[in-house]
Amino acid sequence: MRIYVPGDSAARSVGADKVAVAIAVEAAARGMDVQIVRNGTRGMIWLEPLVEIDRGQGREAFGPVAVEDVSALLDGTLVGLGPTDDLDWMKRQTRLTFARCGVIDPLSLADYEAHGGLSGLRRAAGMTGVEIVEEVTASGLRGRGGAGFPTGIKWKTVLGAEAPQKYIVCNADEGDSGTFADRMIMEGDPFTLIEGMAIAGLGVGATRGYVYLRSEYPDAIEVMNAAVRIARDAGVLGADVVGSGRAFDMEIRVGAGAYVCGEETSLLNSLEGKRGVVRAKPPLPALEGLFGRPTVVNNVISLATVPVIFEKGAQHYADFGLGRSRGTATLQIAGNVARGGLFETAFGISLGEVVNDIGGGTASGRPVKAVQVGGPLGAYMPVSKFDTPMGYEEFDQNGGLIGHAGLVVFDDSADMLKMARFAMEFCAVESCGKCTPCRIGAVRGVETIDRIAQGDAGAAALLTDLCETMKDGSLCALGGFTPFPVMSALTHFPDDFATAKEAAE
Amino acid sequence: MTRMPVAPPDADLRALIDAHLHLEGPLLPILHALQEAYGHVPEAARPLIAEALNISRAELHGVISFYHDFREVPAGRHVVKICRAEACQAVGGTSLADAALDRLGVGWHGTTANGAVTIEPVYCLGLCACGPAAMVDGQVVGRLDAARLDALLTEAGA
Ligand SMILES: Cc1cc2nc3c(=O)[nH]c(=O)nc-3n(C[C@H](O)[C@H](O)[C@H](O)COP(=O)(O)O)c2cc1C
Ligand code: SF4
Ligand code: FES
Numbered sequence: 114m115r116i117y118v119p120g121d122s123a124a125r126s127v128g129a130d131k132v133a134v135a136i137a138v139e140a141a142a143r144g145m146d147v148q149i150v151r152n153g154t155r156g157m158i159w160l161e162p163l164v165e166i167d168r169g170q171g172r173e174a175f176g177p178v179a180v181e182d183v184s185a186l187l188d189g190t191l192v193g194l195g196p197t198d199d200l201d202w203m204k205r206q207t208r209l210t211f212a213r214c215g216v217i218d219p220l221s222l223a224d225y226e227a228h229g230g231l232s233g234l235r236r237a238a239g240m241t242g243v244e245i246v247e248e249v250t251a252s253g254l255r256g257r258g259g260a261g262f263p264t265g266i267k268w269k270t271v272l273g274a275e276a277p278q279k280y281i282v283c284n285a286d287e288g289d290s291g292t293f294a295d296r297m298i299m300e301g302d303p304f305t306l307i308e309g310m311a312i313a314g315l316g317v318g319a320t321r322g323y324v325y326l327r328s329e330y331p332d333a334i335e336v337m338n339a340a341v342r343i344a345r346d347a348g349v350l351g352a353d354v355v356g357s358g359r360a361f362d363m364e365i366r367v368g369a370g371a372y373v374c375g376e377e378t379s380l381l382n383s384l385e386g387k388r389g390v391v392r393a394k395p396p397l398p399a400l401e402g403l404f405g406r407p408t409v410v411n412n413v414i415s416l417a418t419v420p421v422i423f424e425k426g427a428q429h430y431a432d433f434g435l436g437r438s439r440g441t442a443t444l445q446i447a448g449n450v451a452r453g454g455l456f457e458t459a460f461g462i463s464l465g466e467v468v469n470d471i472g473g474g475t476a477s478g479r480p481v482k483a484v485q486v487g488g489p490l491g492a493y494m495p496v497s498k499f500d501t502p503m504g505y506e507e508f509d510q511n512g513g514l515i516g517h518a519g520l521v522v523f524d525d526s527a528d529m530l531k532m533a534r535f536a537m538e539f540c541a542v543e544s545c546g547k548c549t550p551c552r553i554g555a556v557r558g559v560e561t562i563d564r565i566a567q568g569d570a571g572a573a574a575l576l577t578d579l580c581e582t583m584k585d586g587s588l589c590a591l592g593g594f595t596p597f598p599v600m601s602a603l604t605h606f607p608d609d610f611a612t613a614k615e616a617a618e
Numbered sequence: 619m620t621r622m623p624v625a626p627p628d629a630d631l632r633a634l635i636d637a638h639l640h641l642e643g644p645l646l647p648i649l650h651a652l653q654e655a656y657g658h659v660p661e662a663a664r665p666l667i668a669e670a671l672n673i674s675r676a677e678l679h680g681v682i683s684f685y686h687d688f689r690e691v692p693a694g695r696h697v698v699k700i701c702r703a704e705a706c707q708a709v710g711g712t713s714l715a716d717a718a719l720d721r722l723g724v725g726w727h728g729t730t731a732n733g734a735v736t737i738e739p740v741y742c743l744g745l746c747a748c749g750p751a752a753m754v755d756g757q758v759v760g761r762l763d764a765a766r767l768d769a770l771l772t773e774a775g776a
Binding site: 158 | 641642643644645646647649650671680681684685686687688703704705706707708709740741742743744745746747748749751753756758759760761
């Protein structure tokens with residue numbers, strides 16, 4: 114009998130390790146033949162620790178499982194959720210990027226291959242750089258790190274650049290609140306990212322890669338380091354990638370707690386050992402990136418989606434989606450929500466369906482007030498915008514952004530003035546300091562919101578002006594997009610900005 | 619309380635620095651390794667790093683001070699990081715953090731008088747679907763409530 118207990122840090126944070134130990138101890142005491150696999154998470158975080166038992170007829174899910182439940186679990190008397198794959202949450206998804214996450218043992222390369230792993234890389238190994246880049250372009254894949262830039266076009270620029278050394282840099286800084294897809298796949302299916310980076314390397318002619326992984330993710334760092342060693346030993350990385358005769362190797366580098374280092378040029382400075390200050394563009398990193406060399410910088414999910422594109426073909430991927438948003442969105446549903454977790458589905462689903470139908474509304478049972486989409490630089494979407502389809506252009510038209518596809522749900526007890534203040538405070542704390550509108554403006558923003566809270570009637574207009582200045586005068590999206598959460602809060606929830614004033618009058 | 623660290627021997631520091639010099643962009647790995655070994659980036663290491671990497675001490679200071687992670691003095695015996703970001707706020711993270719600061723009698727980045735606990739803000743631990751979240755000495759904790767956080771602080775000796 115095989116028992117799966119996720120080793121994912123979300124599962125561990127709610128007691129999965131203790132459950133795994135209890136199962137091992139109890140099974141040993143009973144003389145049962147049990148093999149425990151520490152898989153990644155299936156993404157149903159509200160059910161974690163989600164334990165699965167395979168008695169030879171497929172996997173049955175139980176959760177959340179507490180240590181006290183282990184006895185009944187092994188007796189076969191614990192009430193379960195049924196076969197994992199039949200759960201509504203699983204059945205309704207289109208799992209392409211996350212197909213293996215939660216299914217396999219994350220560090221078993223054999224498991225990985227048995228589930229389709231490496232077939233994309235093997236196919237790419239038989240293709241020229243131009244063909245590889247064309248395949249990515251044809252898939253319609255756009256960067257999942259925030260800006261939604263077409264990945265194929267970025268790769269083409271790097272392919273076309275002549276240089277003695279090119280680099281693939283994976284952006285695993287995942288600093289946005291409400292996002293955990295990068296962490297989940299690095300912990301649950303690390304070889305997918307490695308394979309994606311290797312394909313990128315073969316495609317653009319880069320022989321070296323780095324993953325810039327935030328220090329707040331110690332578990333992911335450990336798994337990725339182990340996976341790189343295993344891949345190197347197996348010849349997936351190294352001088353002769355899967356027997357292609359072409360070289361690619363990579364390293365994991367750890368960030369140091371600066372949100373702005375998720376911005377690609379700041380990240381490159383940080384990798385070089387400098388202050389993580391944002392660089393002016395041009396030059397594009399694709400032409401002058403790491404150490405001045407042509408560099409692909411892509412998000413974890415962008416790169417981790419490349420293997421399935423090569424395994425199933427660009428057209429298969431491109432067949433999903435809406436408008437110019439092709440393929441799947443790896444939605445991360447978080448905050449005050451009944452069913453939070455990772456849900457991968459074709460672009461086009463509406464915001465309301467995600468929050469109410471899939472997420473089940475708030476965890477508190479109170480009405481939803483707002484959903485912040487796209488991290489701390491994303492807008493607060495009111496319920497009146499719930500028919501907005503998940504798509505880059507569609508969100509843009511509705512005053513929002515998809516970003517890294519994290520959704521943070523708030524119930525009606527949320528004070529939107531406080532959330533606007535927090536956005537400014539966060540910008541002030543994390544600003545790289547290069548531009549005045551961001552560095553100083555964010556501090557003024559906090560003060561101005563405090564004045565609104567104290568009943569200063571003119572302060573709201575001042576805040577609006579300040580946001581305009583930040584939008585126009587900031588080099589990167591930290592200063593430039595902080596106005597999104599601030600102004601959306603002010604515009605859609607004016608009552609929260611008026612109560613103190615009215616009370617004072 | 620600030621414990622004055624004893625300066626580690628130059629030879630140890632140099633060995634640790636040298637072990638990273640083959641890397642491209644070795645500075646952050648060096649700083650992480652020093653902090654891992656000593657709980658902070660020892661003052662005594664600075665001239666050695668500057669010399670090994672051929673950068674000015676001002677430049678080095680600029681880098682160390684840019685990043686929230688690097689400490690100039692050691693933290694308390696346990697480091698408790700509480701998530702202050704939006705998804706945790708949506709499930710009561712703010713009042714939880716306030717209560718913890720109240721109980722410890724310190725502000726963010728403060729260390730309790732007995733040197734047991736340093737408390738720090740963190741902006742997201744990737745546990746946004748099981749918040750409020752915290753990290754105690756590198757161990758993640760989710761679905762925190764007041765009682766659980768209190769127990770963690772007591773366990774840490776606060
Ligand atoms: C302040 C700031 C923070 C960012 N943080 C991240 C991040 O954590 N992860 C990420 O992939 N992209 C982040 N980005 C976007 C990157 O600059 C860049 O667009 C991305 O890494 C490109 O990869 P993609 O095309 O695959 O999305 C951030 C941008 C800004 C302005
Ligand atoms: S907007 Fe802010 S974070 Fe971005 S470059 Fe300017 S100062 Fe730095
Ligand atoms: S917002 Fe707290 S863990 Fe992400």
